[in-house]
Amino acid sequence: MKRPAVIYDEKAQRMADAMIAAEARHMARRKAELEDCDCKKGMFATAGVTDRRKFLFAAGSSLAGVAGAASLAQAQDKAPPGAIHFNVPDDPTKEQGRAVNADGGYGSRSQFETEVRWRFPTANENTSWSMTPLDKMLGNLTASGLHFERHHGGIPTIDPAKHSMIVHGMVNTAKRFSMTDIKRFPSVTRKYFIECSGNGLTEWNKPTLKTVQGTHGLLSTSEWTGVQFAIIAREVGLKEGGQWVLAEGADAAVMTRSIPMEKMLKDALIVYGQNGEALRPEQGYPLRLLLPGYEGNTHIKWLRRLEVSDKPFMTREETSKYTDLLANGKARQFSMEMEAKSVITFPSGDMKLPGSGFYNITGLAWTGRGRVQSVDVSVDGGKTWNPAHIDTGPENICTVRFSSPWMWDGKPAVLQSRCTDETGYVQPTLQQLIAIRGSNGPFGSIYHLNAIQSWAVNEAGEVANVHG
Numbered sequence: 001m002k003r004p005a006v007i008y009d010e011k012a013q014r015m016a017d018a019m020i021a022a023e024a025r026h027m028a029r030r031k032a033e034l035e036d037c038d039c040k041k042g043m044f045a046t047a048g049v050t051d052r053r054k055f056l057f058a059a060g061s062s063l064a065g066v067a068g069a070a071s072l073a074q075a076q077d078k079a080p081p082g083a084i085h086f087n088v089p090d091d092p093t094k095e096q097g098r099a100v101n102a103d104g105g106y107g108s109r110s111q112f113e114t115e116v117r118w119r120f121p122t123a124n125e126n127t128s129w130s131m132t133p134l135d136k137m138l139g140n141l142t143a144s145g146l147h148f149e150r151h152h153g154g155i156p157t158i159d160p161a162k163h164s165m166i167v168h169g170m171v172n173t174a175k176r177f178s179m180t181d182i183k184r185f186p187s188v189t190r191k192y193f194i195e196c197s198g199n200g201l202t203e204w205n206k207p208t209l210k211t212v213q214g215t216h217g218l219l220s221t222s223e224w225t226g227v228q229f230a231i232i233a234r235e236v237g238l239k240e241g242g243q244w245v246l247a248e249g250a251d252a253a254v255m256t257r258s259i260p261m262e263k264m265l266k267d268a269l270i271v272y273g274q275n276g277e278a279l280r281p282e283q284g285y286p287l288r289l290l291l292p293g294y295e296g297n298t299h300i301k302w303l304r305r306l307e308v309s310d311k312p313f314m315t316r317e318e319t320s321k322y323t324d325l326l327a328n329g330k331a332r333q334f335s336m337e338m339e340a341k342s343v344i345t346f347p348s349g350d351m352k353l354p355g356s357g358f359y360n361i362t363g364l365a366w367t368g369r370g371r372v373q374s375v376d377v378s379v380d381g382g383k384t385w386n387p388a389h390i391d392t393g394p395e396n397i398c399t400v401r402f403s404s405p406w407m408w409d410g411k412p413a414v415l416q417s418r419c420t421d422e423t424g425y426v427q428p429t430l431q432q433l434i435a436i437r438g439s440n441g442p443f444g445s446i447y448h449l450n451a452i453q454s455w456a457v458n459e460a461g462e463v464a465n466v467h468g
Contacts, residue, residue, distance in 0.1 A: 084103055228270075246307040259289075379415055453465075
C-alpha cells in the first residue's frame with residue numbers, strides 16, 4: 001500500500017538533509033576508491049557474465065600502492081585511518097618483507113582496507129554520533145575501531161590511575177573503588193550487542209538514507225570484560241527499598257540515567273575490556289556500564305558514580321529524551337529494552353548486482369529479550385517467507401549472522417528479513433509499528449524502530465532502500 005507523502009517540519013528537514021549529505025559524501029569517497037582497482041574481480045560466479053571486471057559489488061574496496069619512499073608520517077598521510085602505507089612490490093616473493101615491529105609494536109590494518117565510520121554532521125562536533133559500516137563487517141563481532149559512537153559532550157581524556165567509581169545512596173557502606181580495586185574482583189567476559197534506540201530514526205515516515213550503514217549503523221557487537229554489578233552490590237550492601245540506580249558518567253555532559261535495580265542485579269556489568277584489550281576512549285575508557293539488551297544511552301560511558309535510590313531520578317535522558325511517542329500523543333517512559341530486529345546487509349542499499357544468478361543473502365539479527373530463535377527471508381516483499389540459516393551459534397543478547405541462498409532471475413525483487421526471538425516475539429512490519437506509535441514526532445516515533453527493512457532490487461541490479 002502506497003503511503004502519502006510526508007513533509008518534515010523545518011528542523012527535522014534540516015536534520016534529514018544533513019544526514020543525507022553526510023552519507024552521500026561517504027558514498028562518493030567509497031566510489032572513488034573502487035575506481036581502477038581489481039578488488040571486484042571474482043566476487044561471484046554469475047550466470048551470463050564472463051568478464052569478471054564487469055562485477056560491481058560495493059562491499060569491498062582497496063587502494064593502489066603508491067610508488068616512492070616516504071617517512072612514517074608521510075606514509076600515514078597516504079594510508080586510510082588505522083593503516084600505514086607501504087610500497088607494493090611487483091613480486092613479494094623477490095623482496096624481503098618489512099621488519100617485525102616496523103609499525104611501532106601495535107598492529108595496524110592493511111592499507112587496502114578503507115572502511116570508516118561516518119559522523120552525523122552536527123554543528124557541534126562534540127555532540128554527535130557515528131555509524132558502523134555493517135555491510136563491511138565480517139563474522140559477528142564489530143572491529144573495535146568501527147564500533148558506533150554517540151556522544152553528548154565529546155570524548156574525555158581520563159587517566160585510569162586517577163579515575164574511580166563511587167557507589168552510595170541507599171547502601172550500608174558507601175565506597176569509592178579505584179580501577180585497581182575493580183580489577184581485583186572476579187571478572188566475566190561476554191559477547192553483547194549495543195544498539196542506540198535512535199537507530200534508523202530518519203526512516204519512520206519515508207525511506208531517507210540509502211545504505212545499511214545509514215539506516216542501521218548505530219549497532220555494534222563486542223566481547224566485553226568486567227565485573228558483575230551484583231558483586232559490587234554485595235560489597236556495599238543494599239538497603240531495603242533500593243529499587244533504582246542512577247549511573248553517571250565523567251564526560252562534559254555528565255550523562256546520567258536511572259536503571260531498575262532488578263536489571264542491575266540480573267546482568268549489569270562494570271566493564272573495562274573490549275575485544276581483548278582495554279576499552280577504546282570513545283567507548284568509555286577506562287570504565288563503562290554495560291546493560292545487556294538495553295538501549296545504548298543507558299550504557300553510561302566513563303562511569304564514575306552509582307547512586308541507589310527508591311525511585312527513578314527523572315533525568316533529561318528519560319523525560320524529554322528517550323521516550324516513545326504513541327498514536328494518542330502520550331509517551332511511554334523507561335522503554336529501555338531493545339526488541340527483536342534484523343537487517344539484510346548483502347545485498348543492501350547502494351550496491352549493484354552484476355547480473356542474474358546465484359547470490360548468498362546475508363545479514364544480522366538480534367534481540368534484547370534473549371536469544372534469536374529464527375530468521376526468515378523473503379525475496380518478494382513479504383508475500384512468502386523461507387527460513388534462513390543461522391551461521392553463528394545463538395548467544396544471549398548477541399547478534400547472529402544469517403544467510404539464505406537466492407537464485408535471482410533478473411526481475412525486480414524486494415528483499416526482507418524477519419527475526420523471531422526465544423520469547424516468541426516476531427519482528428513487526430512498519431505498518432504494525434505505526435499503528436501503535438503513530439507518526440507524531442518530527443520523524444515519527446523516533447526511538448525503537450525495529451520494523452522489517454526492505455531493499456528493492458531493480459532489473460539493472462541496483463539496490464535501494466524502500467518501504468515495503
